[in-house]
Amino acid sequence: MSSTDIVKIGVVGVGTISELHLNAYNNNPNVRIEAICDLNEERAKATAVKYGAPQAYSDYNRMFAEAGLDGVSICTWNNTHEPIAIAALQAGLHVLLEKPLSTTVEAALRIEEAVRSTGRKLQVGYVRRYDNNAQLVKQFADAGEFGEFYYAKASSIRRVGNPGGWFADKERSGGGPVIDIGVHVVDLCWYLMGRPKPVSVSANTYRKLGNRANVKHMTSYRAADYDASRNTVEDMANAIIRFEGGASLLLEASFTLHAKENKTTISLFGDKGGVEIDPALAIVTEKHDTILNVTPQTDHPGFHLESAFQNEIDHFVDCVRTGSEPISPVSDGVAVMKMLCGIYESAEKGEEIRLS
Numbered sequence: 001m002s003s004t005d006i007v008k009i010g011v012v013g014v015g016t017i018s019e020l021h022l023n024a025y026n027n028n029p030n031v032r033i034e035a036i037c038d039l040n041e042e043r044a045k046a047t048a049v050k051y052g053a054p055q056a057y058s059d060y061n062r063m064f065a066e067a068g069l070d071g072v073s074i075c076t077w078n079n080t081h082e083p084i085a086i087a088a089l090q091a092g093l094h095v096l097l098e099k100p101l102s103t104t105v106e107a108a109l110r111i112e113e114a115v116r117s118t119g120r121k122l123q124v125g126y127v128r129r130y131d132n133n134a135q136l137v138k139q140f141a142d143a144g145e146f147g148e149f150y151y152a153k154a155s156s157i158r159r160v161g162n163p164g165g166w167f168a169d170k171e172r173s174g175g176g177p178v179i180d181i182g183v184h185v186v187d188l189c190w191y192l193m194g195r196p197k198p199v200s201v202s203a204n205t206y207r208k209l210g211n212r213a214n215v216k217h218m219t220s221y222r223a224a225d226y227d228a229s230r231n232t233v234e235d236m237a238n239a240i241i242r243f244e245g246g247a248s249l250l251l252e253a254s255f256t257l258h259a260k261e262n263k264t265t266i267s268l269f270g271d272k273g274g275v276e277i278d279p280a281l282a283i284v285t286e287k288h289d290t291i292l293n294v295t296p297q298t299d300h301p302g303f304h305l306e307s308a309f310q311n312e313i314d315h316f317v318d319c320v321r322t323g324s325e326p327i328s329p330v331s332d333g334v335a336v337m338k339m340l341c342g343i344y345e346s347a348e349k350g351e352e353i354r355l356s
Contacts (some may be wrong), residue, residue, distance in 0.1 A: 001072065006318050010035040010069045010093075012060050012084055013076035013223065016049045016218040017098060020275075020305070022051050024313035029149060031317055035067035041181040052190055060084055066092035071320045077172045078179065078306040082107040085122065086114045089099075096316045098125040100183050100340065103174030103335030115330045122315045123326035127223075128188040130311040131303050132280045137268075138295060140275070140283070141192055147272030149193040153250040154185035155265045162211040162255040165223025168231040176233030176344050177206070182253035186241070187279070187328075187336050189249050192268055195244035198335065201342035202352040203239035209256045210235070239343045251343075278302055 001007070009031050011018055025031045038044035041058040043349045057063040058304045060337040064087060071094040073086050082102050088095050089111075101124055102108045123197050128134055128211050140146065156177070166172040167180060190196070213228035236254030243249070254259070266277040273285035280301040281296040300307070346353040 001321050003029075005070075005296050005321060007031050007070045007317050008034040008068060009336060010037065010048075010063055010072045011066055012037045012063070012072060012074050014038045015075060016221075018073070018075040019311060020309045021075060021096070022053050023306075024095040024310045025073075025192075025317075026051060027310060028317055030321065033062050034069055034194065037063045038194075045200050048141040061087055064088055064093060069093055071316065072095065077104050078174045078349075079172045080130075080186065080213045082111055085111050089114045089118045089120045089122065092118070092120065094121045094123075094316075094320045096125060096313075097333075098121045099127075099187070099333075100174065100179050101330070101337050103179070105197055105337050105341050106335070108334045112330045112334050119320050121323070121326060122330045122333075123312075123319060123325055124328045124336075125236055125327075126184065126187045126191070126310065126329065126332070126336075127308050127312050128303065128329040129191055129328055130182045130315060131308040132311070133189060133277060133300065134192070134308075135304070135311075136281075136298065137275055137277060138191055141194070141270075144284070145273060145283075146268070146270030146275060148247075149268050150191040150247045152193060152248075152268040153265070154182075154189050154255045154267075155263065157257060157259050157263050158255055159216050159257055159259045160202075160218050161250075161262065162209055162231065162233075162235075163218050163221050163223045164213075164226035164228065164231070166225060167223055167256045168211060168233050170232040171239070173233060174233070175340070175344060177255045177339055178234065178236050178237045178239075179317070180255075182237065182251055182343075183336060183340060185253070185264070186249065186251055186339055187332070188266060189268060190339070191328075191332070191337065193247060193249075195332065195335070196245060198241055198339050198342070198355050199244050200242045200352055201239055201339060201346045203236040203346040205237040205347040207235055209231075209258075212256050232245050234347075236327055238345060239346070241339055244246075
């Protein structure tokens with residue numbers, strides 16, 4: 001494409017996450033939302049009307065063949081990511097694929113091969129990378145401000161936050177909090193650490209509390225197909241991921257836990273300094289034999305969902321127009337899937353897993 005062309009975009013799946021994609025596309029002057037697809041055709045039509053898209057489909061293959069698209073956002077169940085992404089790539093489209101890349105390493109590798117063979121771009125929806133604060137930390141890290149990151153710890157805790165529906169159905173989701181919310185913090189730490197090669201995983205998963213549909217006086221997000229009788233995913237998990245060279249990442253993630261509060265914390269430690277990204281950005285360093293806690297002055301102290309999604313969508317559009325490589329390419333999606341699947345395998349076997 002020319003860098004001045006309007007990018008014609010389609011969206012597959014119009015659940016909750018798609019609104020963030022659609023609103024961000026709507027804000028980009030170089031995009032025309034051309035088509036919407038959903039298994040529920042009436043929902044697809046209603047969304048198309050809302051966002052001014054001239055075409056609505058219930059069959060993504062038809063949309064890819066007929067709608068004249070340049071790119072597509074895929075916002076569907078995790079177990080559908082592989083077939084839809086490969087179909088889009090083979091139809092000549094560039095793809096923004098919501099995280100996780102897939103539900104298995106084998107599926108991730110097949111998507112990667114489709115990207116290679118078609119020459120199209122695929123950007124994985126690791127939205128945390130696109131947050132302004134994360135990019136600030138990346139700039140500092142690349143400039144050597146923290147030295148070598150040798151340890152990171154990430155905690156994504158929900159006390160009563162199992163969305164139910166497809167999120168709680170392992171067949172469709174691939175897992176629970178590890179693959180749904182843990183993926184974000186694992187990816188962000190790994191990205192900021194410089195993408196070291198993961199070599200082993202030791203992990204535990206627990207199913208003790210279920211979806212806790214009995215809890216009153218507290219509200220939480222529930223999937224449109226919520227069913228309290230169906231829950232086949234873990235409540236919580238913890239893991240240590242070891243990397244080539246000796247660095248390590250400690251993870252904990254939960255949908256439900258007897259915790260005092262919902263809380264996300266992300267910290268990375270280097271030999272020249274450290275940084276806390278969540279709940280608020282802070283840098284720890286040493287100058288003139290004095291330890292300093294530094295608070296960067298930014299628009300938002302912590303992660304800001306809307307601007308991060310806008311940055312993610314704008315980056316995808318730029319990659320489509322210019323042919324640039326996304327900062328969250330398919331190869332990174334494969335690497336993260338190896339870590340996530342390693343967590344589940346280690347927990348199931350009760351032993352440390354070596355990663356290839």
